[in-house]
Amino acid sequence: MTARREATRRRLFEAAVTLISEHGYGATTVSQIAERAGVAKGTVYYNFSGKTELYTALMEWGVSRLAEHMRAPVSGPPSTALAEVLRAELAFIGTHEALARLLVTETWQTGQAWHATVQQIRNEAIGVISGLLDDLVARGELPEDLDTGVAGSALFGMVLTVALDWRTLQPERPLEEIHATVRALLAGFLAAHR
Incomplete structure (x- = not known):
């Protein structure tokens, strides 16, 4: 192209x-x-070919951009990388608020066109988080029976909700302040599963 x-x-x-x-x-x-x-x-x-194809391509483009942004900070020990990935998700949503709202309101519709987008979010964006959780399981830092797919979805959804709350109700608060709370929640999650 x-x-x-x-x-x-x-x-x-x-x-x-x-x-x-x-x-x-x-x-x-x-x-x-x-x-x-x-x-x-x-x-x-x-x-x-029309609005549906444009929307499908838009969702693919948006999810790919989000996933790229989340993959960028993946380095260091998995727990440190995980905290940085969640920060990257917060930052992306803070910068691309309309896209995040669109993902929340439109993507979870029923129908085949939206199913592909939900699968892409799971594979690409949530997959970054789940992959790091898999690494923590492999290192013995999380239990072997932890469903890392569900846990990854939970962490992704938590950050998405927190980010939208932040941008809607408390936009004056700095990103680092919001991330500190997310980091504390992540530390509690990790500690509870050790």
């Missing part, structure tokens, strides 16, 4: 995120997305 086409798709994604998070998927039209992105309606159809 050319850099120009990639830039156009990104503008379409950003416009769609804003509109869908404000009005919902059903109330957002292709014309509105094109207008917000500053392109002709035909440009949307040149890049995607």
